[in-house]
Amino acid sequence: MNNAKNKTPMATLDPKMRCTHFEEVALGYTEEEARAEAARCLHCAHKPCVSGCPVGVDIPSFIEQIAQGEVDKAYLTITQTNALPAVCGRVCPQEKQCESRCVRAIKGESVAIGRLERFAADRALSERSSAPTPPPSNGHRVAVIGAGPAGLTCAGTLAASGFDVTVFESLHVPGGVLMYGIPAFRLPKPIVSAEIQRLTDLGVKLVTNAVAGNAFTLDSLFTEGFEAVFIGTGAGLPAFASIPGESLCGVLSANEFLTRVNLMHAAEESYDTPLPNTADTVVVGGGNVAMDAARCARRLGANVTLLYRRTRAEMPARAEEIEHALEEGIRLRELAAPLEVLGENGTVRGIRCTEMELTEPDESGRRRPIPKENSEFVLKADCVIMALGTSPNPLLTSRTPGLVLNARGCIQTDENGATSLPHIYAGGDAVTGAATVIQAMGAGRQAAHAIEKELLK
Numbered sequence: 001m002n003n004a005k006n007k008t009p010m011a012t013l014d015p016k017m018r019c020t021h022f023e024e025v026a027l028g029y030t031e032e033e034a035r036a037e038a039a040r041c042l043h044c045a046h047k048p049c050v051s052g053c054p055v056g057v058d059i060p061s062f063i064e065q066i067a068q069g070e071v072d073k074a075y076l077t078i079t080q081t082n083a084l085p086a087v088c089g090r091v092c093p094q095e096k097q098c099e100s101r102c103v104r105a106i107k108g109e110s111v112a113i114g115r116l117e118r119f120a121a122d123r124a125l126s127e128r129s130s131a132p133t134p135p136p137s138n139g140h141r142v143a144v145i146g147a148g149p150a151g152l153t154c155a156g157t158l159a160a161s162g163f164d165v166t167v168f169e170s171l172h173v174p175g176g177v178l179m180y181g182i183p184a185f186r187l188p189k190p191i192v193s194a195e196i197q198r199l200t201d202l203g204v205k206l207v208t209n210a211v212a213g214n215a216f217t218l219d220s221l222f223t224e225g226f227e228a229v230f231i232g233t234g235a236g237l238p239a240f241a242s243i244p245g246e247s248l249c250g251v252l253s254a255n256e257f258l259t260r261v262n263l264m265h266a267a268e269e270s271y272d273t274p275l276p277n278t279a280d281t282v283v284v285g286g287g288n289v290a291m292d293a294a295r296c297a298r299r300l301g302a303n304v305t306l307l308y309r310r311t312r313a314e315m316p317a318r319a320e321e322i323e324h325a326l327e328e329g330i331r332l333r334e335l336a337a338p339l340e341v342l343g344e345n346g347t348v349r350g351i352r353c354t355e356m357e358l359t360e361p362d363e364s365g366r367r368r369p370i371p372k373e374n375s376e377f378v379l380k381a382d383c384v385i386m387a388l389g390t391s392p393n394p395l396l397t398s399r400t401p402g403l404v405l406n407a408r409g410c411i412q413t414d415e416n417g418a419t420s421l422p423h424i425y426a427g428g429d430a431v432t433g434a435a436t437v438i439q440a441m442g443a444g445r446q447a448a449h450a451i452e453k454e455l456l457k
Contacts, residue, residue, distance in 0.1 A: 002039035005108030010115055015327040019298050022184045022267060025324060026090070031071075034119040038067035040104060040111050048101040049113060054442030055081045055153075059098060059113055066116055075124040078117060079132075083156035084149065084195045084441065086125055087178060089118025090187050092438045093318050125194045134203035138162035140455045143226040145212045145396070148176020149437045150428025151232030152199060153444030154451075159202045161452055166226075168210040173263070176234055178437070180263040181255070183292050185299070186321075189262075213396035218424060228423045228451045231411060232444060235390040235429035241284065245341030246386075250276040250348030254285070254293040254387035261296045277382040278302040282351050284338055285387030286315035289434075291322060293385045294330050304330045305379060309337040309356045309369045337369070339376065341384050351381045390434045408433055417447030425451060 011027040012018075018025050029037065041063045049059045058077055065074035078085045094114035102110035140163050144151045147169035155165045173179055178192045200206065210216065212233060221229055238253030240246050257275075265271035281297040283290050286308035294304045306325070308315060311334045315322060326332065335356045342350040355375035358367035391409050404412045404420035410433055411426040413419050419426050427443030429435055 002036055004040060005104075007109045007112040007115075008033050008037040008040075010112070012324075015324075015329075018185065019295075019328040022296075022299055024188050025185050028122060029115055029119045031069075031119075034066055034071075034116060035069065037112050038063045038116055041067070042103055044103055048103065049098040049111075052098040052101040054097065054438045055445055057081050057098075057117075062120060063111065063113070063116055066120060071120055071123045074116075074120040078120060079198075081445070082117075082441070083153045083199065083445075084178075084437075085117050086121035086191050086195055087149075087187060088438055088441070089114050089116075089121055090191070091182060093436055095319065097438065122191075125191070125198075132160070132198060132202045134201075135160065135162045137164060138456065140164065140228075141166075141226045142228045142230065142451060142455075143168065143221045144230045144232060146170075146176060146232035146234060146428075146430070147174035147196075147206060147208075148232055148234050148428065148440065149178065150234070150430075150440035150444035151176070151230065152196065152204075153441040154230045154232060154425075154427065154448045155204045155444075156199045156202060157445050157448035158451060159199065159204045161448075163452070163455075164205075165203070166205040166207060168212065168216065169206065169208045170211040170233075171263070172208050174206050174208060176232075180259045181289070181292070183258070183262055183296050185295065186292070211395070213399045218396075218400055218421075222423070227455055228425065230417070230444070230447050230451065231396070231419075231424065231426040231430055232428045232440070233392065233396060233430045234440075235392045235410075235434045237391045237393045238386065239388045239390060240386050241338055241388060243338055243340055245343055245348075245351075248341055248343040248348050249346055250343075250382060251341055251384045251386070252276070254283070254289045254385050255390060257293050257385050258289070258296065261300075267296075267300060275300070276348070279382050280380045281305070281383040281385060282307055282338075282379055282381045283385045283387055284308075285389075286310065286317060287387060287389075288317045288321055290385075290387035291317045291325050293387050295325055295328060297383070297385070298325075298328050298330055302383070306330060306332045307336050307338060307351075307353065307379075308332065308334050310358065310367075311335060314367075333379070335369070335372075336377075337371070338384075341381075342378065348381055348384055350378050351384055352376060352378050390429070392430045392433070415446075416450035417443060418450060423454070 062074040062077040099110035264273040266273035281302040355372040356369040417425040425447040428440030
C-alpha cells in the first residue's frame with residue numbers, strides 16, 4: 001500500500017519547448033511510476049469510482065492488476081467495457097467523473113485513474129499483445145453512421161457480440177472529433193488509428209467519404225439489408241457570437257480552425273492548407289475546445305489571448321488544460337466579452353470588447369455575467385476564433401421524416417438510445433449536444449446493448 005496523499009507526478013515536456021511543435025505534452029507513466037500509483041488504491045468494497053465512469057470500467061480490478069505487474073490483464077479488464085482506453089486515458093475529464101468519487105480525494109488527491117488507464121492501453125498497443133479475435137457471426141447486420149467516439153463504441157460493442165457492423169463516416173478518415181478536433185499534442189493521431197485498428201481486427205467495417213443524407217439515407221440502409229441503425233453524427237455545426245464583423249476574413253469557428261490544423265495539416269509546410277494571418281489571435285470561449293484552439297495558434301507562432309466572460313474559476317475547460325495553456329504563454333482576459341470584430345478592407349484588424357461583472361447568485365446558484373458600464377476596450381487581432389459551442393448538423397435529420405428532434409435540434413431518444421423511428425437509435429453529441437468523449441462512448445455502448453436485445457430476442 002502506498003499512503004502518499006498526492007498522485008504520482010507524470011512528466012511533461014518543457015513549456016518553452018512544447019509550444020514550438022505538436023508533439024504530445026504529457027509523457028505518461030513508467031512501469032515503476034504506474035505500480036507506485038496503483039498501490040495508492042484502497043480497493044473500496046462499494047467501488048465508488050465505477051459509478052462515476054460512463055462506461056462502467058471495473059476500475060479497482062484493473063488498478064490491482066497493474067500493481068501486481070499484470071498489465072496485459074489490466075488492459076483486457078478495461079476493454080471489457082471501454083473500446084478506446086488509450087484515448088480516454090488522455091482526454092477524459094476524470095477529475096469530474098471517476099476520480100471525483102475516489103475515497104483518496106477526501107484527504108488528498110484521488111488515485112490517478114486516467115493516467116493508469118493510459119499506461120495499460122499504451123503498453124498493449126505498443127506490444128500488439130492483445131489483438132482481439134472476431135467472434136462467430138450471429139447473422140445480423142447493423143449500420144453505424146459516424147466514426148466518432150459514440151459510433152466507434154457502438155460498433156465495437158456490437159462486433160464483440162457477433163454482429164456484422166459497417167460504420168459510415170463522412171470524412172476521409174475515421175475518428176470524428178478525435179481526429180479533426182483534438183490536437184496531436186493532447187491526443188497523438190497514431191494512438192487513435194491504433195485504437196480503431198483494434199475495432200477492425202474485431203470485424204468492424206469502415207466506409208469513409210460517405211455523407212449521411214447525401215450519399216445515402218436511412219431508408220436506403222434498410223433496403224441494403226441492415227436491420228438496425230445507430231446515428232452518432234456528433235455536433236459539428238459551430239455557434240457564433242452574433243456580433244458585427246463576424247463575416248470578415250480572419251474570423252473562424254474553432255471547428256474550422258482545428259480541422260485545418262489537425263486533419264488538413266495546416267501546420268506542415270508540405271501541405272498547402274490555407275490559414276489566415278494568426279500573428280495576433282483572440283480566442284473567444286473558455287472550454288476545452290477554446291484551449292485546443294489557443295494552444296494550436298500558439299504553436300503556429302501567434303500571440304494568443306483567451307477572452308472569457310466569467311472568471312478562471314468558472315471556466316468549463318479541464319484545469320490541466322488551462323494550466324498548460326498559461327504555461328505556454330497564452331494570456332487570459334477573464335470577465336470580458338466581444339462586442340464587434342473590427343476590420344479594414346474586409347480583413348480583421350481588432351476586436352472591440354467590454355469588461356463584465358458577475359451578478360449575485362441566482363436560484364441555481366450561478367452568477368450571471370453582465371456588461372460593466374464604461375468599460376469598453378479594443379484588442380489587436382489578425383485572427384478571431386469563436387469557440388462558443390456546437391450543435392448537430394441537420395443534413396441527415398432534415399431528410400428523415402418522423403425523426404423527432406428537441407428544441408436544440410438534437411435527436412430525441414429514450415434512456416436506451418431508441419429514437420421515434422423503429423430500429424433507429426442515436427447517441428453522443430447528436431443527442432446531447434456537445435459533451436465529453438466518454439459520455440458519447442457511454443451512449444454508444446448503451447444503444448448497442450439495446451440493439452442487441454432487440455435483434456436477438
